[in-house]
Amino acid sequence: MTDGPPDGIAEPGVGTANLEEDLNRILLGDNLEVLRGLPDGLADLIYVDPPFNTGRVQRRTRIRTRRSPNGDRTGFKGERYRTESLGTKRFRDSFDDYLAFLEPRLVEAYRVLAPHGSLYFHIDYREVHRCRFLLDELFGPDNLLNEIIWAYDFGARPKTRWPAKHDNILFYVKNLSDYVFDVDAIERIPYMAPGLVGPDKAARGKLPTDTWWHTIVPTSGAERTGYPTQKPLGILRRIVTASSRPGDLVLDFFAGSGTTGMAAHELGRRFVLVDDNPEALEVMAKRFAEVPEVRWEGYEACVSGSAEDLR
Numbered sequence: 032m033t034d035g036p037p038d039g040i041a042e043p044g045v046g047t048a049n050l051e052e053d054l055n056r057i058l059l060g061d062n063l064e065v066l067r068g069l070p071d072g073l074a075d076l077i078y079v080d081p082p083f084n085t086g087r088v089q090r091r092t093r094i095r096t097r098r099s100p101n102g103d104r105t106g107f108k109g110e111r112y113r114t115e116s117l118g119t120k121r122f123r124d125s126f127d128d129y130l131a132f133l134e135p136r137l138v139e140a141y142r143v144l145a146p147h148g149s150l151y152f153h154i155d156y157r158e159v160h161r162c163r164f165l166l167d168e169l170f171g172p173d174n175l176l177n178e179i180i181w182a183y184d185f186g187a188r189p190k191t192r193w194p195a196k197h198d199n200i201l202f203y204v205k206n207l208s209d210y211v212f213d214v215d216a217i218e219r220i221p222y223m224a225p226g227l228v229g230p231d232k233a234a235r236g237k238l239p240t241d242t243w244w245h246t247i248v249p250t251s252g253a254e255r256t257g258y259p260t261q262k263p264l265g266i267l268r269r270i271v272t273a274s275s276r277p278g279d280l281v282l283d284f285f286a287g288s289g290t291t292g293m294a295a296h297e298l299g300r301r302f303v304l305v306d307d308n309p310e311a312l313e314v315m316a317k318r319f320a321e322v323p324e325v326r327w328e329g330y331e332a333c334v335s336g337s338a339e340d341l342r
């Protein structure tokens with residue numbers, strides 16, 4: 032399964048010449064260098080979820096509790112439990128000049144996007160206005176089809192303002208008269224007041240709007256990888272379903288735990304994933320252990336565990 036130097040950083044353009052013919056690729060490296068090595072018009076769909084410039088180092092520590100008479104906390108029926116740390120995953124989320132970081136990457140992304148392609152850009156309310164300005168310049172403001180609001184309901188609720196419980200996903204197409212939007216394939220959702228629409232409509236459900244209610248990745252459960260800022264598969268499935276066709280190539284160059292690739296794989300699309308954090312590749316190596324036809328670049332995916340170990 033190896034294709035590059037163990038634990039090395041991918042050289043610009045390493046092995047990318049025949050990308051169209053290959054199935055799936057996961058690359059370790061700075062995405063600017065990797066993007067520069069990709070051919071024009073390669074990707075039918077790009078989804079990216081860059082770090083949000085919160086100035087923090089994102090961390091997630093996984094814990095396990097075991098029953099123990101000398102445990103540090105009391106749980107169910109007064110039993111004592113001991114907490115064990117299973118390790119912390121982290122990546123930096125801070126750039127002195129966020130737009131200067133993003134701009135050359137988005138310029139390359141635009142070049143790599145097929146003429147009929149779509150870009151979904153996932154960000155939060157602190158940066159969305161500045162990113163939109165940048166993307167409007169590249170795509171043209173009319174090519175922004177939606178600002179999708181992903182609304183969730185989890186975490187702390189400050190008492191000094193309205194708790195911020197949404198992310199923003201900007202959806203651009205390269206060509207307004209030639210792009211993929213498969214409205215019939217989109218999974219329909221229940222009406223809020225089914226009694227008002229009649230039994231047939233109620234049974235069929237309705238199309239989602241630009242406001243998507245979806246839980247975050249559950250803190251326990253099959254989907255969770257433990258990678259900080261992992262996005263829910265449900266969000267990516269909806270994007271991949273609507274804006275690509277089976278066999279298309281989906282690119283995510285801020286891949287993290289590889290959610291985009293997993294949604295693409297499940298839906299019969301090919302994928303190219305890039306991240307510069309070896310811990311992300313480690314998570315992806317386990318997550319994709321059972322997916323055949325993955326080619327690794329700049330990283331030796333010697334998987335000793337499986338997706339099960341991520342939980």
Ligand SMILES: C[S@@+](CC[C@H](N)C(=O)[O-])C[C@H]1O[C@@H](n2cnc3c(N)ncnc32)[C@H](O)[C@@H]1O
Pocket residue numbers: 060061062063080081082083122258259260261262263284285286287288289290291305306307308311
């Ligand atoms: C917000 S996370 C993406 C999470 C992902 N959507 C998921 O579902 O797991 C952003 C990712 O971008 C990566 N990243 C940041 N700067 C990068 C760069 N210059 N090149 C490649 N990856 C980068 C980080 O390592 C991190 O994994």
